[in-house]
Amino acid sequence: MPTEQEAASLAVLKSVPIFSSLTEQEFAFLTSHLLQRKYAAGELIFGEGDPCAGLYVVRSGNVRIFKSSAGGREQVLSIDGPGSSIAELPVFDGGNYPASAQAVSDSTLLFFSRQDFQALCLQHPQVALRVLRVIGGRLRRLVGIIEELSFTTVRHRLIALLVRLGKVEGTRNGDAITLTLPGNNSELAAQIGTVRELVSRNLSRLQSEGLIQVDNRKLEIPSLKRLEAELQASGG
């Protein structure tokens, strides 16, 4: 008889892409082999360089994967919400975690040990293929970050970020979009590979150009089209 907690975890597991082809029995195996852990907002889940213990699945909250520099700067690699798996890769190649993971908000994660997960993959090639597919997306995102860092300016990356945020989290009203900026300027800076001052300046400039309107972390994009057009202009 599953506990309440296990039943709840099960529902999450079924929504995780890499597990989507398993049978009830296999889910039972998973639920009985997972550990659930809670993290407070800001808490570190694992640090860059730590030996890889296993695979995590986000059950609730958001997790930030990032690198940090000696000088204290950070570069965000991805932000993952419920249903996403994290650290799929080091589980397989045996190396250490290449980046750190941190809970953005209070979060609950499910954890599988390397052994259990590898065993599952050997028994169920489908799972391995799913993992490959998920990792494909991850790799594409990384390549995209490299492209932006290598070829574009801070202004361009900031606009691209705002456009992305607008499309995902914004409230649409014709060609206009309203949204609340997720995190402070330092956080936005970490996401586009720069420092907080440049985010501040560029936001001001975009506002003075009439492309956006910012007020106390509320952002309005009067015309998404016009903003996107700027992407071409600033060297994409």
Place this chain on the structure above:
Amino acid sequence: MPTEQEAASLAVLKSVPIFSSLTEQEFAFLTSHLLQRKYAAGELIFGEGDPCAGLYVVRSGNVRIFKSSAGGREQVLSIDGPGSSIAELPVFDGGNYPASAQAVSDSTLLFFSRQDFQALCLQHPQVALRVLRVIGGRLRRLVGIIEELSFTTVRHRLIALLVRLGKVEGTRNGDAITLTLPGNNSELAAQIGTVRELVSRNLSRLQSEGLIQVDNRKLEIPSLKRLEAELQASGG
């Protein structure tokens, strides 16, 4: 009875990490399902955005994976030699190639269609796990590139490149290393995400600082230690 060509291919396949756990029979399957293609130096193997046809294995020569910008700049993501597989990922996630591939020197590649390769992975979970391991390395390299682009200067990245080249391709003589620079300044620039002029200038400066000695593409590093020490100094 295998043809000569098939026999030769077989030898290569056995040295490919992702195939290292297969039986003779399975190798026979592979050799009978592969296509061999030759590319001249500089020839494009596939372009960014092309639909993914299948998986390649480098038999001879070197292959450069890179992104290009609208402005004509390039950013190298990796350079792979004999025994390396290329484009393992888009084979699985069904998307297009995220970057272009080009033969650096005259090269021979082996090609497997998506279908054949996926079938192989389903039959042999070991292969899928190997692929995951290989991709793990790839992902680590990409994260490393992001880190360098985001946190360090051109000078730093150039030194890091020289140190890497020295360790891999150089001739060692105590703490001194001699090597021939692979490619012209534009190519070096593409590998560290900048332009040829900055490579030229920084090489000159390193020379005037006595850290390196360049003469007609021959590079000498009098002291690898001293050069590596500069990595800390220039903000690593």
Place this chain on the structure above:
DNA sequence: TTGCTCCCGTGACAGAAGTCATAGCTGCTG
């Protein structure tokens, strides 16, 4: 030899990026 092409090295410059310091705002807590 002449001419051509490709590449290297450099100076001059413009713009982008990053650092530092300062002033002001917001919201919380005692």
Place this chain on the structure above:
DNA sequence: CAGCAGCTATGACTTCTGTCACGGGAGCAA
């Protein structure tokens, strides 16, 4: 309310990066 912590905005400045333009050398072919 006073005081504090954290964040934002902005000016001044330095350094880094990238572009453009030019001269010159190496190699090749006619």
